[in-house]
Amino acid sequence: MSDHPIGLTIRGGVKVYPGTRALKGVDFDLRMGAVNVLVGENGAGKSTLMKVIAGVESLTEGRIEMAGQEMHFRSKGDAVKAGIGIVFQELNLFPNMTVAENIFIGHEPVRGGVDIDQSAQATATSALMARLEQDIAPDTPLDHLRVGQQQIVEIAKALSQDARILILDEPTSALSAAEVEVLFRVIAELKSQGVGIVYISHRLDELIRVGDYITVLRDGEITGSRPMEGVDIPWIVRAMIGEKTKEFPRTAPAAFGDEVFRAEDVTLPRAGGGYAVDHVSLSVRQGEIVGLYGLMGAGRTEFLECIMAQHPASGGRMFVGGQPLTEPDVAGRIARGIALIPEDRKRDGLVQIMSIRENLTLSSLGLFTRFMHLNLKAEAAKAMEFVRRLTIKIASPENPVSSLSGGNQQKVVIGKALMTSPKILLMDEPSRGIDIGAKAEVFRTMRDLAAQGLGILFVTSDLDEVMALSDRILVMANGRISGAFPAGTDAATVIAAATPHSRKDHAA
Amino acid sequence: MTTATANPSQNWLLLVLRLRTFVALILVLAYFSVMAPNFLTAANAVIVSKHVALNAFLAIGMTFVIITGGIDLSVGSIVGLCAMVAGWLVLNGVDTGLGWTIWFNTWEIVGLTLLVGIGVGFINGLLITRLNVAPFIATLGTLYIARGAALLSSDGRTFPNLGGSEEFGTASFPFIGSGSVLGLPVMIWLLVGVALGAHYVSRRTPLGRHIYAVGGNERGAALSGVKVNRVKLFVYMFSGFCAALVGIIIASQLQAAHPATGETFELNAIAAAVLGGTSMSGGRGRIFGTIIGAFVIGILSDGLIMMGVSSFWQTVIKGVVIVLAVVIDQAQSRLQARVALAQEAAASR
Numbered sequence: 083m084s085d086h087p088i089g090l091t092i093r094g095g096v097k098v099y100p101g102t103r104a105l106k107g108v109d110f111d112l113r114m115g116a117v118n119v120l121v122g123e124n125g126a127g128k129s130t131l132m133k134v135i136a137g138v139e140s141l142t143e144g145r146i147e148m149a150g151q152e153m154h155f156r157s158k159g160d161a162v163k164a165g166i167g168i169v170f171q172e173l174n175l176f177p178n179m180t181v182a183e184n185i186f187i188g189h190e191p192v193r194g195g196v197d198i199d200q201s202a203q204a205t206a207t208s209a210l211m212a213r214l215e216q217d218i219a220p221d222t223p224l225d226h227l228r229v230g231q232q233q234i235v236e237i238a239k240a241l242s243q244d245a246r247i248l249i250l251d252e253p254t255s256a257l258s259a260a261e262v263e264v265l266f267r268v269i270a271e272l273k274s275q276g277v278g279i280v281y282i283s284h285r286l287d288e289l290i291r292v293g294d295y296i297t298v299l300r301d302g303e304i305t306g307s308r309p310m311e312g313v314d315i316p317w318i319v320r321a322m323i324g325e326k327t328k329e330f331p332r333t334a335p336a337a338f339g340d341e342v343f344r345a346e347d348v349t350l351p352r353a354g355g356g357y358a359v360d361h362v363s364l365s366v367r368q369g370e371i372v373g374l375y376g377l378m379g380a381g382r383t384e385f386l387e388c389i390m391a392q393h394p395a396s397g398g399r400m401f402v403g404g405q406p407l408t409e410p411d412v413a414g415r416i417a418r419g420i421a422l423i424p425e426d427r428k429r430d431g432l433v434q435i436m437s438i439r440e441n442l443t444l445s446s447l448g449l450f451t452r453f454m455h456l457n458l459k460a461e462a463a464k465a466m467e468f469v470r471r472l473t474i475k476i477a478s479p480e481n482p483v484s485s486l487s488g489g490n491q492q493k494v495v496i497g498k499a500l501m502t503s504p505k506i507l508l509m510d511e512p513s514r515g516i517d518i519g520a521k522a523e524v525f526r527t528m529r530d531l532a533a534q535g536l537g538i539l540f541v542t543s544d545l546d547e548v549m550a551l552s553d554r555i556l557v558m559a560n561g562r563i564s565g566a567f568p569a570g571t572d573a574a575t576v577i578a579a580a581t582p583h584s585r586k587d588h589a590a
Numbered sequence: 591m592t593t594a595t596a597n598p599s600q601n602w603l604l605l606v607l608r609l610r611t612f613v614a615l616i617l618v619l620a621y622f623s624v625m626a627p628n629f630l631t632a633a634n635a636v637i638v639s640k641h642v643a644l645n646a647f648l649a650i651g652m653t654f655v656i657i658t659g660g661i662d663l664s665v666g667s668i669v670g671l672c673a674m675v676a677g678w679l680v681l682n683g684v685d686t687g688l689g690w691t692i693w694f695n696t697w698e699i700v701g702l703t704l705l706v707g708i709g710v711g712f713i714n715g716l717l718i719t720r721l722n723v724a725p726f727i728a729t730l731g732t733l734y735i736a737r738g739a740a741l742l743s744s745d746g747r748t749f750p751n752l753g754g755s756e757e758f759g760t761a762s763f764p765f766i767g768s769g770s771v772l773g774l775p776v777m778i779w780l781l782v783g784v785a786l787g788a789h790y791v792s793r794r795t796p797l798g799r800h801i802y803a804v805g806g807n808e809r810g811a812a813l814s815g816v817k818v819n820r821v822k823l824f825v826y827m828f829s830g831f832c833a834a835l836v837g838i839i840i841a842s843q844l845q846a847a848h849p850a851t852g853e854t855f856e857l858n859a860i861a862a863a864v865l866g867g868t869s870m871s872g873g874r875g876r877i878f879g880t881i882i883g884a885f886v887i888g889i890l891s892d893g894l895i896m897m898g899v900s901s902f903w904q905t906v907i908k909g910v911v912i913v914l915a916v917v918i919d920q921a922q923s924r925l926q927a928r929v930a931l932a933q934e935a936a937a938s939r
């Protein structure tokens with residue numbers, strides 16, 4: 083496969099963020115007319131590497147070369163000029179505008195500097211759509227398109243700026259099986275036109291199918307780089323997680339109590355047909371930590387939201403301590419002993435402009451209330467009790483919660499949940515966005531809580547985390563429970579269960 | 591736990607900024623006391639207070655609404671509608687259509703009129719929570735509807751002679767707007783009552799806390815078990831209640847009800863709330879701040895009148911003061927956030 087010229091090289095790439103080295107001396111060759119697959123665990127450095135290539139971030143050390151010339155990308159604009167386009171996982175499109183307007187946003191063809199040349203824009207859009215073999219009219223409003231088509235519009239946007247290198251970040255995570263096929267055809271077409279593609283994904287079978295070269299990252303270092311011939315899933319997994327599996331033996335022997343929570347056949351219909359949560363059944367016992375592992379879009383967050391009464395359209399039965407859970411709203415479910423620690427602290431977990439105290443007690447104001455009267459003294463005392471119990475490091479409980487670090491904010495969210503005296507704690511990505519030290523503390527807190535008899539169901543995309551913390555591992559893929567394993571199961575087995583092999587079996 | 595010491599000059603600045611509305615009030619008072627000799631007399635204070643009170647009632651209701659992140663444009667029209675409802679009930683009673691008419695005494699009329707105001711607020715709340723209409727649009731709609739209803743009620747004419755009659759127990763109707771108790775006008779007592787009640791609700795009840803939480807982060811509040819829709823329904827109903835009260839007071843004071851009563855009152859109410867430190871993006875504001883804001887606006891216009899400044903200039907000055915207040919408010923928020931960040935960074939080390 084030497085007929086693929088190298089279009090871009092990185093030598094000795096180092097990227098330092100405050101507190102972490104995201105890339106530790108990376109050498110990377112990007113081949114043109116081929117699909118260069120990039121794979122690794124969350125936090126391995128894939129996104130950083132990709133952002134460096136796209137000019138969003140710049141290297142701390144090392145150099146980027148194109149055609150033997152050293153490149154300095156100061157902004158995304160510089161990279162675009164050099165022919166590099168990127169399609170982020172979260173699409174950057176305007177649903178209120180047409181396809182053509184979206185493609186040419188920011189670089190509209192103009193007459194006399196002001197008047198947008200609508201017809202030139204439409205002609206160019208039609209040409210791009212023909213090149214991508216899509217039957218989409220330029221004046222279609224974007225929000226009339228399916229997600230898969232929107233992705234193609236995003237690709238067209240990159241191509242409209244003469245991209246010779248195209249970076250696709252988890253392009254299939256939101257697509258149906260049929261849309262994935264369309265995308266793969268588009269990729270094959272672009273390849274034949276000599277475009278160099280960087281393809282990032284967690285779906286291992288997909289990578290093997292679409293890729294020509296594979297590069298595996300682990301902890302900011304490249305642990306494997308070769309042509310795709312002869313690569314199989316076990317090889318990728320070994321390169322991703324290493325030979326040694328990190329074992330964190332439990333401190334206390336597992337002694338579980340009665341079942342605290344059970345879900346039976348929980349379903350959540352997806353907008354375009356099919357199920358986001360597809361007949362999920364599971365149970366959690368007192369003192370047990372159950373890890374729910376899976377890739378983005380597997381339906382884990384949606385499942386937790388069903389438990390917390392966020393989806394009126396959801397179906398199925400749930401039980402707390404054997405009694406059916408029928409309360410229709412969040413307050414009712416909290417009263418029954420369910421507490422959720424959401425994935426997005428900022429959006430769902432905290433009221434940023436309120437004080438630390440007010441956030442801690444927001445779900446439990448009833449504890450300090452008598453006939454509408456709020457006992458502020460009792461409230462402050464309770465808040466301080468939880469600050470101490472969770473060792474939240476603060477100067478004053480009256481400061482806004484937004485002034486705290488990520489780890490301390492997370493503890494405030496945990497404190498708020500615990501103040502409601504829950505029987506079962508639902509935690510969605512409990513370690514997201516907090517540093518390593520705070521992570522360890524959050525994990526220790528989870529262990530302590532379980533030891534006190536709480537049932538914990540936590541969702542994570544981090545393999546190490548699920549292996550280290552869980553008494554039992556459940557794996558979700560495509561809305562279903564695709565595997566259930568005891569603690570200490572081989573990491574490769576867990577990853578294999580999370581990879582949606584059989585997409586076509588239940589295609590939308 | 592360590593307490594980081596921010597530098598003292600920063601603390602001073604923060605204190606002055608936090609009390610800025612109060613400082614503004616003192617400055618305005620001092621200025622007019624010097625410039626207009628009759629300004630600082632007891633008689634004038636009562637007159638000014640009565641002017642301020644009407645706006646203050648509306649501004650209190652508006653403050654709750656704005657704290658939840660909403661807006662209530664309909665209050666001026668509710669004032670007009672409720673003035674007409676009260677006037678109608680005093681003059682005509684309710685014709686049952688069976689050849690006899692039900693007459694209500696003063697307190698029944700007050701109760702029924704308040705219910706009308708709360709009802710309009712309830713409709714606002716339903717439109718916003720159940721039908722997902724943006725607060726601006728929902729209350730803009732009820733602004734027109736309520737004003738139209740007020741005009742229809744009298745065919746655009748004024749209800750005159752609302753002095754009431756002994757026979758139907760309405761002779762006390764003028765007392766609400768013109769009477770005095772212990773030397774202070776009734777409406778001032780009412781304002782003190784409503785203000786204290788609203789302050790208590792905002793600081794010392796779960797409902798008040800929930801109002802702030804909804805405005806600060808609606809989704810986060812909902813996931814914490816706050817019944818967001820109920821909170822919103824309450825604030826619009828309370829705003830309607832405040833507006834109805836103003837409508838009754840005006841009808842009683844003038845002993846007449848005109849359907850155009852209360853036009854543009856909503857803007858003055860918003861101005862007072864904003865001047866008092868209420869954030870239009872929700873989550874922040876205090877009842878006492880709003881009251882002081884209403885006084886600053888009221889004293890400014892009355893003082894300028896006494897000094898003989900043209901009403902056109904008054905309008906300009908009012909606008910400048912409001913914009914200035916918001917600019918200072920931004921500066922304070924930034925400084926406060928910086929101090930808190932520094933303290934917490936020191937504590938987590």
